[in-house]
Amino acid sequence: DTEVTQTPKHLVMGMTNKKSLKCEQHMGHRAMYWYKQKAKKPPELMFVYSYEKLSINESVPSRFSPECPNSSLLNLHLHALQPEDSALYLCASSQAPIRGINQPQHFGDGTRLSIL
């Protein structure tokens, strides 16, 4: 079992649907991340939240909208996605960087998203 919980595990949606991915951690971490991972590729960073504020947006299309309601929760709102957005979406958390040094990240098992 991982300490970062992602729901749902699988999601199939049409291009006109609106859905949300959820991520929860109770390790007291103040940095949270969204990654997109295609098959046989490394994770690609999408967003970083630090102390509940968006600190990095890797030029992600606006059809992906992140939200951090509190220090334990991270959401990714999806709207009007394209077939090429089908991928594994991973959430991670870590302690905030200490003197600029990044800390190990704890990953959830991801949501496998399929866009029809």
Added chain:
Amino acid sequence: SQQGEEDPQALSIQEGENATMNCSYKTSINNLQWYRQNSGRGLVHLILIRSNEREKHSGRLRVTLDTSKKSSSLLITASRAADTASYFCAGKTSYDKVIFGPGTSLSVIP
């Protein structure tokens, strides 16, 4: 863009043998991390080596770092079938931003 480049991309060994994976990176780092990903799962952090360290051990894992060559290696000794997974190195290019290398797919044959 990728911070790390793993070598080899795929590795197949017999159980009990040692597995060595290499990672090269392009920019300066303050630390380098190695992660494992089992099929269909999230990544698991294995070990972190700081830029002022040359070698680090954790159980059957040994990591080396050569900042002059911008390279790192991960050695798994006495491999087990359960070590079958993808292994990624990861380095930081700027505040909060960690970039993963393309990964090495390791198969350990019982």
